[in-house]
Amino acid sequence: MYAVYTACKEYAGAVTALAAAEKALTKQLSSSYEALVTARNAYYTLSDTLTASREALKKVTALNKLGKAEYSEVKDKQNDYEQMQLETIDTLAAYNELLYAFERLTCGGATKYLQGVGISTRTGAGGDSYAEVDRINEPYYYINTEIENMVFVFGVSIPDDFEPEITHFEIWYEGVQIGERTPISRQLRHLALDYGETNELTVRFFNDTSYVDQCVIDTSVARDVLKLKGAVIKTETEKKVGTYTVTTSSLGRVSTSALTITPDRKTGIAYFSIAYGDGKTVFTPEPVPVEDSFTYLTLLIQSLDGATLTLYDADKEKLYTGRFDTAAQTVMAVLP
Incomplete structure (x- = not known):
């Protein structure tokens, strides 16, 4: 007890x-x-x-x-x-x-509650310093304030492989440009702004003198991703490696065609072989030197659209699988 x-x-x-x-x-x-x-x-x-x-x-x-x-x-x-x-x-x-x-x-x-009012002599509007923080792999902006000079510092970071290319930016506030057009490799420094009823700034981006895009940012956030409309980067699936010609001649009721392939320089292509349709019908049992023409009955290969090429180097080692672009009369190689 x-x-x-x-x-x-x-x-x-x-x-x-x-x-x-x-x-x-x-x-x-x-x-x-x-x-x-x-x-x-x-x-x-x-x-x-x-x-x-x-x-x-x-x-x-x-x-x-x-x-x-x-x-x-x-x-x-x-x-x-x-x-x-x-x-x-x-x-x-x-x-x-x-x-x-x-x-x-x-x-x-x-x-x-105090975001945006940090006022140390070198601070971000939301409390970030110049020290490197978590890395962002997308386009982003950052804002810092230098109270000893009563200026704000604005910068952007654009990845090197970002498309379309961006070289300069401008800052606008309520229809008025702040400072000058600035290269993305530099920071824009300006006297601190006295914001009115909005904390929003418009950032406009340019490729040299050509307008690219713009974003509206919230200055109470010291560092954030820029929502830019980046171009869709197309991955190349094939490349041109040469040209070809087809010469057709008739002998009575029989029509023959002579195919000549001319590789582009520095491709290393020395031989070729041709298959058709499902790839099982091979018209060239042995690789044909590119210096020679391949002659075939026109009836057998009515269109080169359905033909498959195999391209070899001087040692008859396979370089590419390819096709004929009949519209441009070029030889296209499929990239790995």
């Missing part, structure tokens, strides 16, 4: 300790979240102020060029703008520290 009493007492103590720990953690989470939101709002406010300062600088610079503003006024606005840039970067850095502290506190549980 005493053992039960002791166990109950220990259990009650554990429950009290757990409740206290939960309360402390909840208070810490609440405090951290409030600090995070405050820092974010401060950054947004400074960003708006920075934009206004930039516009004021542009305006006074234009007035100075017209002779309606003193250089000292331009200098003052320039100093204000530079100071505002520094304050914005400091605020952004503070927000970044709070963000990742909150992420650690939640053991990664906040990632899906």
Whole structure:
């Protein structure tokens, strides 16, 4: 009975300790979240102020060029703008520290809610770094942010054997091109975008100056596959290895044909044999040198469409099985 009493007492103590720990953690989470939101709002406010300062600088610079503003006024606005840039970067850095502290506190549980707002000095929009991660064998894009320069970096990876060939890309946001057309071997660097109601960018792809395709991507995802309409790559099943001619002559009621095969250079073809239909009817018991014509009764082989060729090298070793392309009068070899 005493053992039960002791166990109950220990259990009650554990429950009290757990409740206290939960309360402390909840208070810490609440405090951290409030600090995070405050820092974010401060950054947004400074960003708006920075934009206004930039516009004021542009305006006074234009007035100075017209002779309606003193250089000292331009200098003052320039100093204000530079100071505002520094304050914005400091605020952004503070927000970044709070963000990742909150992420650690939640053991990664906040990632899906904070996706797209990672703002370390060199980070992907969804938290990916420049370090190589899982390899993708399809066309894909990646986005990184360099806060120290207040720019985002966009790049694509296209497999070497991808068809149609892609050499350049462009980025468009709400009908406005961002930056210049960029070779796929390089990255596009641009000032960080202030997205409106959508996080979507359109990426257009080109082969030199020819348009190929385009994809819409979600910038909150730092790295993803590009859904490009790749060409269907046809596997070659045969190749041309020569040409042929057929000369037909009549002697009374009998018609004969003389077949001459001319191999292409460097094919190594020196001999040939011909079978017909199911391949069991052989018209050339021995391989025929390509220098010689094969003469046959036209009645026996009315069309070369149904004939099967076997092509040999100078040692009479088999090189290919082939056929006659009667439309082009070429000899086609079946590839292994």
